[in-house]
Amino acid sequence: MQNKVIVITGAFGTLGRAVSHAAKEAGATVALIDHAPAPADEFTQSCIVVHGVDLTSEEDGRLAIEAVVGEAGRIDALINCAGGFAWQTLDDGDLATWERMFTLNLKTALVASKAALPHLIASGAGAIVNVAAAAARQAGAGMGAYAASKAGVMKLTESLAEELKGKVRVNAVLPSTIDTAPNRKDMPKADFSTWVTPAELAAVILFLASDRASAITGALLPVTGRV
Secondary structure, three states, rough: OOOEEEEEEEEEEHHHHHHHHHHHHHHOEEEEEEOOOOOOOOOHHHHHOOOOOOOOHHHHHHHHHHHHHHHHOOEEEEEEEEOOOOOOOOOOOHHHHHHHHHHHOOOOOHHHHHHHHHHHHHOOOOEEEOOHHHOOOOOOOOHHHHHHHHEEEEEEEEEEEEEOOOOEEEEEEOOOOOOOOOHHHHOOOOHHOOOOOOHHHHHHHHHHHHHHHHOOHHHHOOOOOOO
């Protein structure tokens, strides 16, 4: 990661912040992109920050990437952490949830990747790492909309890896439940010790983004902790 420029979407969320801190500790120049206002803390101030970005908008995505390149000069890796989760059965739910999941999870990755592609190709060693989900391979009850959207992320990853072979590496991680405060609140009786921690997942993501993974593209890597 030394001297590389790493762009992280959804950077102010729990996973995004874990990846951001790990990338910074590894020596990268870190660019944080998010829709939310930027936290006013010392770490954020040491990074390139582009906030208020609607990654469902192609124009917003292009302008955000251009802002990063304008400050850092290039982009070496894009890590797509932006996304969301919803649980509902089809009988009790609504179709709008399906559209929202595809928008938050798949479209944001698509928009950010398209905007970053010219710069990642120019890097000569560019990499994209997407965050899919283990549930995309085996969805449980109430997980249909979320799992389907993450399956879309998996197929985007595979397709881009083929399109960009020899130019940009594209891989995805497939985590099980991540140990976050909202997940603990939603599942208070679960055994949290079996969940994947944000730091554990961040380490795998950064490996895939690094030159150490130069021979890996098109991989869908399960990161399921002790579940």
